[in-house]
Amino acid sequence: MNRRGVLMAAAWLLAAAATAGVGTVALDVVGAGILGPQNQPLSAGDVARALETLPASSTSAPVPPATTTAPGAPEPRGLTVPGGSLVAKCTGDRVELLSWSPAPGFRADDVDRGPAATASVKFKDDGTENVVLVSCRDGEPHAETVADDGHHGHG
Numbered sequence: 689m690n691r692r693g694v695l696m697a698a699a700w701l702l703a704a705a706a707t708a709g710v711g712t713v714a715l716d717v718v719g720a721g722i723l724g725p726q727n728q729p730l731s732a733g734d735v736a737r738a739l740e741t742l743p744a745s746s747t748s749a750p751v752p753p754a755t756t757t758a759p760g761a762p763e764p765r766g767l768t769v770p771g772g773s774l775v776a777k778c779t780g781d782r783v784e785l786l787s788w789s790p791a792p793g794f795r796a797d798d799v800d801r802g803p804a805a806t807a808s809v810k811f812k813d814d815g816t817e818n819v820v821l822v823s824c825r826d827g828e829p830h831a832e833t834v835a836d837d838g839h840h841g842h843g
């Protein structure tokens with residue numbers, strides 16, 4: 689190795705050592721708490737003592753009920769189809785696409801999210817175009833995938 693190569697290697701090693709040193713100091717500062725010991729994690733004993741000092745009324749506060757969907761409200765349904773996935777919901781006989789996500793290598797195009805009797809999205813890559821038609825059957829979203837013939841038809 690020539691003298692220039694040795695100097696460059698030495699500079700690299702010096703830069704790596706300096707970076708490691710700065711990183712170590714930064715981790716020490718974060719680990720010790722930037723603002724001091726008040727940022728340190730509590731032990732199990734510390735937590736137990738803190739809970740004992742709370743007034744009785746705060747430990748028996750009512751827990752709010754879990755959020756649920758109202759009875760009869762439409763439930764969104766996830767569907768996996770060739771070229772991607774989607775989430776749809778039915779309200780009566782009308783369907784609405786809430787979201788869609790192309791599979792890796794695909795992209796979404798020509799989205800008709802509804803609400804309508806039929807909603808649609810096209811998932812396509814360089815060689816494939818799948819039109820996904822979503823409609824409601826018995827109050828549930830159902831998907832049918834058809835290959836687009838390249839003539840902008842769904843048939």
